[in-house]
Amino acid sequence: MFELFYPREYLDSVFLLTPQKLKGLGVRTVIFDIDNTLVPFYIRKATEQVKAYFDALRKEGLCVCILSNSRKERTADFIEGLDIPYVYRAGKPFRRGLDRLIEKVGAKPSECLIVGDQIFTDVLVGNLNGIYSVLVKKADKKDELVTAVKRPLEKIVLFFYMRRLKNGKK
Numbered sequence: 739m740f741e742l743f744y745p746r747e748y749l750d751s752v753f754l755l756t757p758q759k760l761k762g763l764g765v766r767t768v769i770f771d772i773d774n775t776l777v778p779f780y781i782r783k784a785t786e787q788v789k790a791y792f793d794a795l796r797k798e799g800l801c802v803c804i805l806s807n808s809r810k811e812r813t814a815d816f817i818e819g820l821d822i823p824y825v826y827r828a829g830k831p832f833r834r835g836l837d838r839l840i841e842k843v844g845a846k847p848s849e850c851l852i853v854g855d856q857i858f859t860d861v862l863v864g865n866l867n868g869i870y871s872v873l874v875k876k877a878d879k880k881d882e883l884v885t886a887v888k889r890p891l892e893k894i895v896l897f898f899y900m901r902r903l904k905n906g907k908k
Contacts, residue, residue, distance in 0.1 A: 740776065742792055743895045744902070745873035747862045752776060752853055752874045757798035760851060764857050765871060767801040767845040769836075771854030772808060774885070775842070778878030782815045787867065792820060805839050808857060831862035836869075857892045 749755070752775055760768060772781035776788050784792075792802045804824035806813045813826035823842050828835025840847065853872040854860020864871030881889060 740895050742865055743862060743901045744865075745856050745857070745871045747872045747898070748896075748903075749874050751838050751874060752877075755851075755853060755872065756903075757760055757800060760795070760800060761798065763851065764849060764853045765800065765842055765870065766769065767803065767840075767847040767851070768795060769803055769839065769850055769852040769864075769869070770804050771852075771856070771860050772804060772813065773875040774852060774855040774878060774881065775860070775874055776877065777816075778880065779882050779885075780878075780880070782812070783818065784816055784820055789820065792822065801843050803839055803843055805835060805863075807835075807900045828863075830859035831866060833863065833867055836863055836867055838869050856888065857887055895905070 741869035744889065749791060752770070755768070764788055770776055795802050802822050804813060804817055804822060805828045806826050806829050807830050808826055810826045815825055817824050823839065825835045825839040825842070828839070830836070847868045851870040852860055855872060855874055855876040857873060860871050860900070861871045863869075
């Protein structure tokens with residue numbers, strides 16, 4: 739019933755996606771959400787940990803990019819100095835922003851992975867477009883209001899997802 743909302747993987751942290759793991763999955767392009775995926779939503783700039791992580795991924799030949807529903811100013815502040823492709827106000831889970839980003843980087847959906855903290859935006863846009871989706875636990879307990887109202891529904895989906903995993907199904 740909820741399969742469209744199920745991520746391919748559910749991880750404690752975005753930083754568990756190592757270059758080796760990504761390459762083993764056939765991934766060439768990693769699409770990141772920002773808020774509560776890489777940093778808490780109230781952190782405006784990329785942290786040193788995020789910068790080092792992105793550098794490690796790029797060093798291994800992976801394309802790193804950002805797909806955010808945030809405003810231009812928020813997204814631009816975060817990626818300042820990172821020199822990575824991005825799309826702001828992406829409209830996830832709808833595909834227009836994703837299509838713009840994929841075209842910008844010259845990627846194939848089958849070689850992409852999208853990672854985020856929200857089922858109804860990040861996971862869903864990936865699943866609807868044939869992209870390997872990874873859900874991560876949110877980086878901070880706090881959520882923006884627009885996100886907080888969706889979390890109870892996500893808990894329902896996660897309950898069934900985890901029960902499915904426990905029963906040996908992916």
